[in-house]
Amino acid sequence: MPKRTLASCWKQYEKLATTYLNGESDKAAVLRQLQSLTRKANGDKTATALESLFVRPYISLPIQVEFACDDHKELPKWHTCYDTEKSLILIHPVSVFSFIVDIRKIVVPDIDEDEFVDCRYACFLSEMSKLSKIYILFLLVLQRVAYLLEIAHLEKRGGVIEVAEGEAYHTMLWAFKELEAFARKTYGMHIRSNFGISWYESDWITGR
Numbered sequence: 001m002p003k004r005t006l007a008s009c010w011k012q013y014e015k016l017a018t019t020y021l022n023g024e025s026d027k028a029a030v031l032r033q034l035q036s037l038t039r040k041a042n043g044d045k046t047a048t049a050l051e052s053l054f055v056r057p058y059i060s061l062p063i064q065v066e067f068a069c070d071d072h073k074e075l076p077k078w079h080t081c082y083d084t085e086k087s088l089i090l091i092h093p094v095s096v097f098s099f100i101v102d103i104r105k106i107v108v109p110d111i112d113e114d115e116f117v118d119c120r121y122a123c124f125l126s127e128m129s130k131l132s133k134i135y136i137l138f139l140l141v142l143q144r145v146a147y148l149l150e151i152a153h154l155e156k157r158g159g160v161i162e163v164a165e166g167e168a169y170h171t172m173l174w175a176f177k178e179l180e181a182f183a184r185k186t187y188g189m190h191i192r193s194n195f196g197i198s199w200y201e202s203d204w205i206t207g208r
Contacts, residue, residue, distance in 0.1 A: 006049045009041050010093075010134050013067075017097040031071065034094065038069040047091065053182070054141045055089065059148060065089045065141070080144040089144055091137070100136055103129040117166040124169060128176065130195045135179065142175035173201065 016037065020030045041047065047065040055063055063082075068090040070076070079095045082088070106126040128139060146152075152170040176199075183189040191197060 004041065004044050004046055006046055007134065009037070009046045010137065012037055013093040014097060014133060017094045020094055021098055021101065031069070034069045035071070038067045038093075042066045050091075050138075050141050051089075054138060054178075055145055058145050061087060063087050063089060063148075065091065068092050069094065079140050082144060082148060089141070091141065096137055096140060097133070099140070100129070100133055117169070121166060121169040121172075124172065124199060127197050127199045128172070130197055131191070132195070135183075135191075135195075138182070139172065139175050139179055142178050143172045146171035146174045 013034075016030055016034050019025050020027060020034065047067055051063070051065040055065060064087065066088055069092065075095045075098055076092055077095075078092065079099050080089060080091050083090060103125040106122055106129065108123050108126050128136065131139065147167075151174050152167040180191050183191050183194075192199075
């Protein structure tokens, strides 16, 4: 049996998650397959690649990465989360694929100054949806790292910490910039050209 890799594991997750989300088969049976795959993937430490590529370069603490698949009927609202007690970043593959489906359906709204923050994030996610599915996985892991690094937290006078408006956008923007650097260094790939992404932060500094 060939060794399970992150790429091959992600393809298995995609097949099962797509079947699960389409709801055309026995969900309970598909869920059991997802749970079995998750046990095997975590047993083989398949997600270690994500840990070494996207966590260790930024965080010195011994944080591990694993996949998660619970037996709840509803998908969690999170795609990745951090377990503080176990120092563990968890990835819910089905939730990730659900996220991919959702952002690829986004209809870019008209710019509304009163809803600028939400509109900006929707437009940004629409551009990110052009990435390949495994790159979106990388993006979400990097976004979790950004949350852990608190890159959107601002220290005010008196030591008061304030979270910047639109934290989800700022953390994912940071993740995208780091993903660009990773792809350029590792594969010599220019992500914007390769996936046809047009996003320039200078155009979105303010909408007020």
